[in-house]
Amino acid sequence: MLKPKKIGLYFGSFNPIHIGHLIIANHLVEYSNLDEIWLVVTPHNPFKKKKTLLEDHHRLELVNKACEHYKKLKSSDIEFKLPQPNYTINTLIHLSEKFPENQFCLLMGEDNLNTFHKWKNFDVILKHHPIYVYPRKTDNGHENQFSNHPDIVHIEAPIMEISSTHIRKAIKTGKNIRPLLPAEVWNYIDEMNFYRK
Numbered sequence: 211m212l213k214p215k216k217i218g219l220y221f222g223s224f225n226p227i228h229i230g231h232l233i234i235a236n237h238l239v240e241y242s243n244l245d246e247i248w249l250v251v252t253p254h255n256p257f258k259k260k261k262t263l264l265e266d267h268h269r270l271e272l273v274n275k276a277c278e279h280y281k282k283l284k285s286s287d288i289e290f291k292l293p294q295p296n297y298t299i300n301t302l303i304h305l306s307e308k309f310p311e312n313q314f315c316l317l318m319g320e321d322n323l324n325t326f327h328k329w330k331n332f333d334v335i336l337k338h339h340p341i342y343v344y345p346r347k348t349d350n351g352h353e354n355q356f357s358n359h360p361d362i363v364h365i366e367a368p369i370m371e372i373s374s375t376h377i378r379k380a381i382k383t384g385k386n387i388r389p390l391l392p393a394e395v396w397n398y399i400d401e402m403n404f405y406r407k
């Protein structure tokens with residue numbers, strides 16, 4: 211019988227994936243009891259407009275390239291086959307049925323925690339899936355209703371002010387943002403002329 215695995219699910223639009231995402235995922239998988247982290251590419255976040263996104267398969271390809279050198283980080287397209295917009299509770303139910311032997315935790319940046327009370331069935335998610343939160347500068351500061359929740363682990367780590375929004379804007383205005391992306395990711399974006407128009 212297979213040994214049960216503890217999997218961290220890192221959901222994101224990844225438009226595009228950047229070194230901030232990798233630093234967070236790598237930090238957690240190296241300094242926690244998680245066996246792997248799956249970077250789940252979300253076709254359509256219920257809170258975001260889909261039309262501003264690069265096509266799903268291109269965002270997935272960028273995540274594949276970013277994970278190439280990390281044995282414990284895997285990309286996942288599991289949400290591509292599920293109804294959109296993608297409510298995380300639906301994906302968690304699907305994954306728990308498909309991989310009953312695995313335990314699934316969530317990993318998210320602090321900005322997502324500020325709106326977590328608006329997520330579909332957030333209380334059910336919390337009841338069944340511990341959440342690791344990486345610090346991030348947010349408009350509302352660091353205090354919210356989940357600040358002291360027993361099932362939420364606040365990771366102690368330095369804040370990184372990197373975002374996909376900044377990267378998209380910088381590429382559009384011809385800035386050099388190479389340090390913010392893994393080389394393979396930048397090469398693909400450059401070759402395919404993404405985010406320039």
Ligand SMILES: Nc1ncnc2c1ncn2[C@@H]1O[C@H](COP(=O)(O)OP(=O)(O)OP(=O)(O)O)[C@@H](O)[C@H]1O
Pocket residue numbers: 221222223224225230231234317318319320321322344345346370371372373374375376
């Ligand atoms: N610099 C960062 N520090 C902490 N968490 C981050 C950081 N960048 C992204 N995250 C977290 O990674 C997950 C996926 O984020 P997402 O793909 O939306 O990236 P983003 O940089 O926030 O994108 P955008 O600027 O397009 O909103 C979310 O949980 C988000 O909070």
Ligand SMILES: O=C(O)c1ccc[n+]([C@@H]2O[C@H](COP(=O)([O-])O)[C@@H](O)[C@H]2O)c1
Pocket residue numbers: 221222223224252254255256257258296297298299322328329330
């Ligand atoms: O389930 C929800 O109600 C819900 C509401 C807002 C966001 N999410 C998920 O949060 C994840 C992070 O999204 P993003 O766009 O900030 O990278 C992504 O997988 C979304 O589908 C989920």
